[in-house]
Amino acid sequence: MQPYIISLLNHSKETLIDLWQKELESVRTDNYLDSVSDSVYESTNQNFMQFIMRLVSTDQDQAKEQLSSFAEKYIQSGWPLSYYTQGLQAFRRVVLAILSEQESDVQALLLTFSELEAWIDGIINQLVYDYTGNWEDIIEMQKLSLMELSAPLIPVFESITVMPLIGTIDTARAKLIMENLLDGVIEHRSEVVLIDITGVPVVDTMVAHHIIQASEAVRLVGATCILVGIRPEIAQTIVNLGIDLTKFPTKSTLRKGIEKALELTNKKMVDL
Amino acid sequence: MRVPILKLHQYLLISVQVELDDQTALQFQEDLLSKIHVEGSLGVVIDLTSVDMIDSFIAKVLGDVVDMSNLMGAKVVLTGIQPAVAITLIDMGIKLDNVPTALDLEQGLGKLQQELEE
Numbered sequence: 001m002q003p004y005i006i007s008l009l010n011h012s013k014e015t016l017i018d019l020w021q022k023e024l025e026s027v028r029t030d031n032y033l034d035s036v037s038d039s040v041y042e043s044t045n046q047n048f049m050q051f052i053m054r055l056v057s058t059d060q061d062q063a064k065e066q067l068s069s070f071a072e073k074y075i076q077s078g079w080p081l082s083y084y085t086q087g088l089q090a091f092r093r094v095v096l097a098i099l100s101e102q103e104s105d106v107q108a109l110l111l112t113f114s115e116l117e118a119w120i121d122g123i124i125n126q127l128v129y130d131y132t133g134n135w136e137d138i139i140e141m142q143k144l145s146l147m148e149l150s151a152p153l154i155p156v157f158e159s160i161t162v163m164p165l166i167g168t169i170d171t172a173r174a175k176l177i178m179e180n181l182l183d184g185v186i187e188h189r190s191e192v193v194l195i196d197i198t199g200v201p202v203v204d205t206m207v208a209h210h211i212i213q214a215s216e217a218v219r220l221v222g223a224t225c226i227l228v229g230i231r232p233e234i235a236q237t238i239v240n241l242g243i244d245l246t247k248f249p250t251k252s253t254l255r256k257g258i259e260k261a262l263e264l265t266n267k268k269m270v271d272l
Numbered sequence: 273m274r275v276p277i278l279k280l281h282q283y284l285l286i287s288v289q290v291e292l293d294d295q296t297a298l299q300f301q302e303d304l305l306s307k308i309h310v311e312g313s314l315g316v317v318i319d320l321t322s323v324d325m326i327d328s329f330i331a332k333v334l335g336d337v338v339d340m341s342n343l344m345g346a347k348v349v350l351t352g353i354q355p356a357v358a359i360t361l362i363d364m365g366i367k368l369d370n371v372p373t374a375l376d377l378e379q380g381l382g383k384l385q386q387e388l389e390e
Contacts, residue, residue: 178359178362179355179359182355182358182359183355185355185375186354186355186375189375189376190375191375191379213362216362216367217355217358217359217361217362218358219373220350220353220357220358220361220362220368220373221353221354221355221358221373221375222350222351222352222353222373222374222375222376222379222380223375
């Protein structure tokens with residue numbers, strides 16, 4: 001930034017901060033920051049303003065680094081991005097007001113302001129970039145942990161395996177389910193696999209299609225698939241939608257499924 | 273290239289270890305049927321453990337072989353279909369509905385025995 005702008009800003013620092021402070025107060029309600037105590041909000045404002053004023057006089061490359069580390073601190077503590085974008089917009093308004101008071105020549109005013117504008121936009125862009133980068137990381141991590149949880153396979157007896165499914169099934173998950181199911185059948189040398197859909201809220205044609213495909217693939221690798229956990233409402237939707245599930249055995253509960261599986265593998269539970 | 277067919281008592285064992293192209297598959301179909309005719313076998317196990325790709329034609333031939341063998345009085349079990357192969361078959365809409373399957377050769381033989389006893 002041009003030195004004369006820096007000195008200009010530093011010169012009228014007091015009024016600038018004063019005006020900006022007022023603007024920031026009005027930003028507060030827009031950002032659900034009401035729950036934050038006054039003193040915390042106050043000190044954050046102070047920090048933010050001090051930081052921006054310091055940033056004015058540092059050069060481009062250093063500024064970028066400082067901004068990133070500044071943003072990171074506030075990303076961690078969960079300050080909304082809109083606080084900063086609105087805060088910087090307020091800064092722009094305040095600066096323009098101050099400039100137009102001091103500068104009478106419109107041409108010079110425009111020139112100074114456009115310079116400032118570019119500088120502020122740079123900061124906003126950097127902040128948005130940091131924030132969204134952080135969000136993307138979080139989403140990626142959540143996706144991974146969701147993947148780990150989405151298709152577990154539990155070998156309960158020798159040659160009997162259970163896959164409990166919880167939550168909605170989309171195409172990507174169905175694929176994962178099928179792969180896990182087939183690999184698990186081979187790995188555990190299962191003869192019977194029970195797919196438990198107690199925790200699947202909606203069974204529509206697509207979900208049913210995926211489940212049918214999975215059970216057919218299981219049959220191809222040489223095991224039997226039993227669908228368990230069919231709740232009354234699911235039974236109704238399946239019949240109403242005209243889905244044909246007669247080709248493989250279905251049971252209402254996991255317990256009945258296990259009994260059936262034991263029967264298929266020539267085993268029996270006895271009371272001692 | 274021919275697929276070797278081994279005889280074990282009243283069964284025939286086939287472990288497919290070569291790349292199945294259309295010609296080989298048809299040749300195999302002929303060989304198997306004449307072997308069943310000559311030996312009077314009651315059961316056939318076709319092991320596909322080392323096959324990592326089955327296209328729609330091969331799948332059709334396999335289905336046909338099963339039907340033909342059944343006509344000649346020999347029960348057929350396919351064993352060792354790999355997960356990846358199963359997924360491709362299902363994706364292509366090939367279900368091999370009429371074909372009994374088993375996890376491996378051992379379970380396949382067990383299944384044949386069970387069916388023959390019935």
